Amino acid sequence: MAHFRFPTFLRISIFLGWLGIISPVVAQPTSTPPSTLPVADTIRQSLPQLEQLFVERNFQLLAQRYQIDIADAAITQAGLRPNPNLWFQGNLYNPNTHKILPFKTPSQADQNAGIYNSGYFAVQLQQVILLAGKRSKLVALAESNKSLARLAFRDIMRTLHYQLYTTYTNLYYDLQGLKLFEDELGRQQRLLESYRIALQSGGVAPYEVTRLEVAIRDLQANSANYQTQIADDQATLRILLRQSAKSFILPTELPPLRTTLPALATALDSAQTNRPDIGLSQEQINNAERSLSLEKARRTPDLTTGVLYERYGNAYSNFTGFQLSMDLPVRNRNQGAIRSAETTLKSVTSGLENQQVVVQSDVLNAFDKLNTYYAQLAARPAGYLDRIQNISVEATKAYNSRSIGLLDYLDKIRTYQQAQLNNLNLLNNLYNTQQLLNYTTNTRFF
Incomplete structure (x- = not known):
């Protein structure tokens, strides 16, 4: 069956419209927000800048610092006669x-x-x-409570840092994904307008116009999904930073991607040494021992x-x-209080052993995930991203010359989109899993 050919002016306008705005989607700094997002109160922030604001403003960190001050005051109180x-x-x-x-x-x-x-x-x-050394034992217990407050602060800091880094990374790549669909939506809307003009002169079949309209609806749905994800990212960052609800935080860049892993033994040792939740479990044992010592001293009347x-x-x-x-x-x-303190000591002692197993499992999990993503990145053939870009360019050329039909053309474009999204998702997963390893070891390996 012979292919219908567009009038020359129409084919040229479609071809130039597509070629003029095609751009590769790779891990490059985001300079402007997508057109569907607000820009009036846009705040451009690098990750170091965001981290500084986070340390200064985050409510949970400020509240936990007050807990340390409260515990310090309790030490003073415990030492008073x-x-x-x-x-x-x-x-x-x-x-x-x-x-x-x-x-x-x-x-x-x-x-x-x-x-x-x-x-x-x-x-x-x-x-x-006070007899039986009660005052010194009260001071020792209060000092242990302060240590617990400090460790709790470190654990909150670790958790919120991880949330900050991953949210920033998600926002960075969500914006790129949205830009990809916005660009594609603009191209197909221009193509649809050209087809509607051609339809009036009988140059294209009506089903081709309908098929393009369906494709545009799909793009709009994908764009809306990314916009909701970006809204969630912005909401999380506003809470973490106590930022104004009217502002839009625009990530500017990510640190260079590192593709070397620390040794597993090093990661496991770092986690056991540096994880504040391990320190909390150990200090809880110390706290329980001091509490038991105090309860035993209270058997002696003052x-x-x-x-x-x-x-x-x-x-x-x-x-x-x-x-x-x-x-x-x-x-x-004081028999009841002593028995209660003894039971608490047994409980927290077994809790330390369990926490050590949990920490080891967390590190192994992050390590395995990161190895998987590194292997996926290394398996990509040379020039892969350039060839992805050529899919869209060549498909547009072939379609304008009517070498391929509309369905084949849209299939190639979907392949192009999926390849770009797979690249964004891989980079996003890599950055987030690196932060997961940092989080599980409480060590800045990346």
Whole structure:
């Protein structure tokens, strides 16, 4: 069957329209946001700039820093000794003399007669003395709590850093993916307009126009999917940075891609040494041991000492005495609290062993994923990206010369799109998995 050929002016306009805006989609810095995204409040940020803002503004980091300050104040409080207790007693009303607050010294005649209707008061000063080293054990426990707060801060920092890096990378490649579909959508819309003109003169079949309209709908759906992903990325970054809701954060560049892996043994050792969650598990054991030591010390009652001065109310007129008091540990020897502390110690000890297994598994998982993506990158033949670009160019030439039909042409364009998307996804996965290895080892290998 003979192929219908477009009028010359139409074929040239279609061909130039396609060739003029074809550009390869590879890992290059993004300079402008896609046309469908807001640009009025666009903030161009490199990853180092974003990281600096994150450290200064992130609410969770600021809140956890306050927890460290709170724990530091608790150390100061634990080291304070109990306050002394001052007690005073006097006569409010004497019914014999009908006088209020009769503190005047009685006359000598009354004293000789043994009558003391005024002048009585008593003063007592007491001090609690903590025994069995309770104060030092309280300080040690408070210091351990501060260490836990610091480790929790490091763990939050590690997790949020990973979220920041991966979100930035996702946004970077989501914008490139959206740009790919926007460019393709513009080309096919221009082609559709040309076909509609040709349809009026009977130059093309109606089904070809309909087929192009369907292809454009597919492109619009893919573009919308990327826009929603970009919206999610922006929402995450706004929370991480406490950024204004009106601003659009535009990533400018990614660090150069490194394709060398650290040794597995090095990664495992780094994780066991540097992971704050391992440190948390170890410090929880230390904390539980100190808590148990404190509970055992509380079996010993504290000693209360004091001095008492009493005027006109004891064996003689001016009585000065000393006091010692202590609870007798007959029934309550803190048995329940000790047993609870012992159980907590057993629990956190087994928790450390489990956490070490989890950390090892995390590192192996990240290592295996990264090896897979490196192998996929290395398997790409030389000149692969250039040949991808040629698919679109050659398909356009062939279609304009009517060497291929519309369906064959759209199939080649879909192949071009999928190849570009596969490239973007591979690079995105590589960067994110490198950050995953950094995250699982808490070491900046990349």
